[in-house]
Amino acid sequence: MTIAVVTGARGGIGSVIVTTLREAGMTVHALDIEECDLRDDDAVRVALERVAAFDVLVHTAGVSRDGVVWKLDPDDWDFVQQVNLRSAFFLLRHAIPIMRARGGGRVVLIGSINGSRGKIGLSAYAASKAGLIGLAKSVARETGRFGICVNVVEPGWVRTALTDSRPEELREAARGETALGELVEPADVAATVAFLCGPGGRRITGQVIRVDAGQLIG
Numbered sequence: 001m002t003i004a005v006v007t008g009a010r011g012g013i014g015s016v017i018v019t020t021l022r023e024a025g026m027t028v029h030a031l032d033i034e035e036c037d038l039r040d041d042d043a044v045r046v047a048l049e050r051v052a053a054f055d056v057l058v059h060t061a062g063v064s065r066d067g068v069v070w071k072l073d074p075d076d077w078d079f080v081q082q083v084n085l086r087s088a089f090f091l092l093r094h095a096i097p098i099m100r101a102r103g104g105g106r107v108v109l110i111g112s113i114n115g116s117r118g119k120i121g122l123s124a125y126a127a128s129k130a131g132l133i134g135l136a137k138s139v140a141r142e143t144g145r146f147g148i149c150v151n152v153v154e155p156g157w158v159r160t161a162l163t164d165s166r167p168e169e170l171r172e173a174a175r176g177e178t179a180l181g182e183l184v185e186p187a188d189v190a191a192t193v194a195f196l197c198g199p200g201g202r203r204i205t206g207q208v209i210r211v212d213a214g215q216l217i218g
Contacts, residue, residue: 001026002055004028004055004057005029005048005051005056005095006029008032008062009030009031009060011160012162013158013160013190014060016189017060017186024194024197031061039083040090044087044091044093048091052098055102055104056105056106057099057105059108061084062112062129063079063080065080065124066122072124076124080124081128083128084131088135089135092139092150095107099143103147105148107136108151108197109153111129111133111208112125112154113155113216115133116133116208132152136152136208137206144206149202149204149205151201151207152208153196153209153210154211155211156216158188159185160186174215178213179217180218188211
């Protein structure tokens with residue numbers, strides 16, 4: 001039985017990932033802010049030790065604080081880095097010894113195409129998501145000999161209750177950027193995560209997989 005831990009499990013993307021992994025036959029332990037403050041190293045250690053044994057870690061928790069860089073409050077910058085990037089370090093730091101003891105594992109960090117391309121007003125968010133790429137590639141090199149695969153999935157604009165509440169002109173602008181002429185659904189991201197965590201992903205590591213309907217190239 002494959003055991004998974006998913007952070008941000010109540011979010012629009014995270015909740016669908018939880019359902020998809022369960023449908024794939026995995027036992028899933030959901031971590032959200034009510035269960036664990038991911039910004040706290042000791043809290044992360046305790047939460048993962050409570051699960052005790054798992055093979056899959058999916059980090060979807062994330063926040064954003066908008067503003068051009070010269071107007072961005074330093075506290076907002078720090079908050080975004082803590083939730084999006086620092087927490088990923090804590091999770092990996094405590095998850096890897098557990099996975100090593102089980103003979104391997106899969107880690108998927110949920111990034112964003114804005115971590116690869118940047119976006120006006122999202123410098124803190126984009127920087128945190130870009131940091132996930134460097135972190136994943138480095139840890140993939142460090143842990144490959146233990147049978148642990150580490151990858152990043154970069155969604156484009158994903159249709160969730162939150163993004164559907166944004167102004168229509170923003171949604172249409174994002175749709176217009178895509179090569180496929182349509183936006184990504186949470187199920188599209190979840191299916192990619194499930195693939196990476198299943199038999200098909202056993203030789204994939206250190207990669208950035210974009211699920212964006214061609215938004216980055218469009």
